[in-house]
Amino acid sequence: MQSNLAKAIAELARDHFDNQKLITELGGIEPLIALVEHALTELPKEEAAGALWTLSSTNFANQDAIAAAQGIESLVRLVGKSTDRGQKQAAGALASLALNHSENQTRVAKLLVENLRESSAILNTREKAARALSRFAKANTTNQDALQRLAPSNS
Numbered sequence: 001m002q003s004n005l006a007k008a009i010a011e012l013a014r015d016h017f018d019n020q021k022l023i024t025e026l027g028g029i030e031p032l033i034a035l036v037e038h039a040l041t042e043l044p045k046e047e048a049a050g051a052l053w054t055l056s057s058t059n060f061a062n063q064d065a066i067a068a069a070q071g072i073e074s075l076v077r078l079v080g081k082s083t084d085r086g087q088k089q090a091a092g093a094l095a096s097l098a099l100n101h102s103e104n105q106t107r108v109a110k111l112l113v114e115n116l117r118e119s120s121a122i123l124n125t126r127e128k129a130a131r132a133l134s135r136f137a138k139a140n141t142t143n144q145d146a147l148q149r150l151a152p153s154n155s
Contacts, residue, residue: 002035002039002044002047002048003043003044003046003047004047006032006035006044006047006048006050006051007047007050007051009023009028009032009051009054009055010047010050010051010053010054010055011054013051013054013055013057014054014057015054015057017058017059020054020055020057020059020062021059021061021062023055024055024061024062024065028051028055029052029055029062029065029066029069029071030069032048032051032052032055032071033048033052033066033069033070033071033074035047035048036048036049036052036071036074036075036078036090037074037077042082042083042085042086045078045082045086046082046083046085046086046089047089049075049078049086049089049090049092049093050089050092050093052066052071052075052093052097053089053092053093053096054096056093056096056097057096058099060100060101063096063097063099063101063104064101066097067097067103067104067107071093071097072094072097072104072107072108072111073111075090075093075094075097076090076094076108076111076112076115077115078090079091079094079112079115079131080115087131087135088135091131091135091136091139092135092139094108094112094136095135095136095139095140095143098136098139098140098142098143098146099139099140099142100142102142102146105142105143105145105146106146106149108136108143108146109136109143109146109147109149109150110150112133112136113133113147113150115133116130116133133147
């Protein structure tokens with residue numbers, strides 16, 4: 001049921017600014033983040049990440065609201081331990097949160113790099129973290145710039 005509700009929110013918000021705004025005003029962001037964090041199975045996490053993706057799509061106010069509710073951190077944690085579909089949904093949401101939002105770009109880039117550094121030596125975990133970082137970089141050239149700013153200087 002939770003996954004169906006999250007999917008319905010995503011569909012209502014898709015390319016519809018007024019619905020995105022209304023869902024946020026009605027308190028829809030925090031429960032979606034809670035699903036990403038605490039759902040007992042993967043499907044609700046995947047659908048909640050997808051809903052956060054559509055809510056933040058070309059909506060600066062929602063990008064801010066999701067970031068303020070610790071949504072970025074929740075999505076970064078999801079990319080390191082989810083199914084392939086969950087990783088794609090979370091990576092898409094992170095790219096959407098960072099689009100044309102320099103503060104979120106920097107925050108997402110920093111957290112993804114930290115996630116890669118802190119991932120266990122287990123190949124699968126590191127591979128997931130690296131894939132998430134790659135998806136973030138591919139989403140937008142300004143995301144690549146944010147990652148470049150994190151690189152240590154060679155001087």
